[in-house]
Amino acid sequence: MEPHRKGDLTEAIVIAELKRRGIPVSVPFGDNERYDLLAEDDDGEVWQIQVKTGHFDGECVVFRGYSTHTNASGNTRKSYDGDVDYFLVHCDEVDGLYLVPESAVGSNMSLRVAEAKQDHRTINWATDYDFDERWPPSGETGDWRDAVVADLRARDIDVLDARKSDAPYELVLRTEDDALHRTSLRPGSVSGGRVRFDTGRTRAPGPGAVDLVLVRCRDTDETYLIERAAYDESISLRVAPPRNDDARTHRAADYTVERRWPPA
Incomplete structure (x- = not known):
């Protein structure tokens, strides 16, 4: 046909x-x-x-x-x-x-x-x-980035919105000691017991262009904070309990904004 x-x-x-x-x-x-x-x-x-x-x-x-x-x-x-x-x-x-x-x-x-x-x-x-x-979808497509920004500000995190600029990052997050972190926003979803992101055209810029990646996952209703230098092209965060207690496993619970902010 x-x-x-x-x-x-x-x-x-x-x-x-x-x-x-x-x-x-x-x-x-x-x-x-x-x-x-x-x-x-x-x-x-x-x-x-x-x-x-x-x-x-x-x-x-x-x-x-x-x-x-x-x-x-x-x-x-x-x-x-x-x-x-x-x-x-x-x-x-x-x-x-x-x-x-x-x-x-x-x-x-x-x-x-x-x-x-x-x-x-x-x-x-x-x-x-x-x-x-x-089906039905959770509702986080067009305005999920706004929801992430609102959540960060509710946590008293100083957010500079760069989405209307030509910068390769969407946000700049400032810590209490005035350190600035260029931050990329990425959508994530759960597959195979892991939060996955940075696939295909949705990949964040490299570590030379951004410092942090914020991943909003609609399936877990959670936002995760990851240092861009911590991975090359992709990284997944395990939600389901691992079969083996491997030290290399990235547990999603360890990457929540609450656990990871401010960056070390």
Whole structure:
């Protein structure tokens, strides 16, 4: 089946699944929007949804985190980069429907269905993104950064908001001794018993550009504070009890703002 016809079929299936669950759905007129659907939750919140076809490779449901368009130069790819709230992925081979935050996806993503030989921290388990477990969303997409700033100020932390500047960081946090910490804000989510962030295009700038990373995780309703120099490309914080008491395990409870502020 041609890709665009397959996409139309997937979109029709997804709309039917949403309507079957009693979820109000609207479809934008024309092809000018980045999202495919608008879905409304019970509180009247409207979410921009991009429908994706998932392909089962025998172990994982794989889908793309970008769109493809054809122009005079050939095929071009464009990431969504905040233009939608969620990907809604349907995979016919496993009869699966998955809700994945756009911020958690890079150029593509694999959701593991089959058992793994080792429970590696980078695994995204399909069951963690099951639609019926993830809907309705918690409400932390567009204004979650404002909520983090408000929480910091409620803790009497001096916050300088740099989001409207060209700086590679969003905030500057000042300690009582006037030390300044360039701080990046990142969204996080729980998968495989760990808080994960800094995936794909959502990665924070390197340690030369920022000092701290604040991770807001909607699944745990918690904000975590991590020194940027403590990791290279990614780090995960364990929420579930580890199988082995390994000194290398980063426990989420040890990285809360309450435990980590002010930085050492």
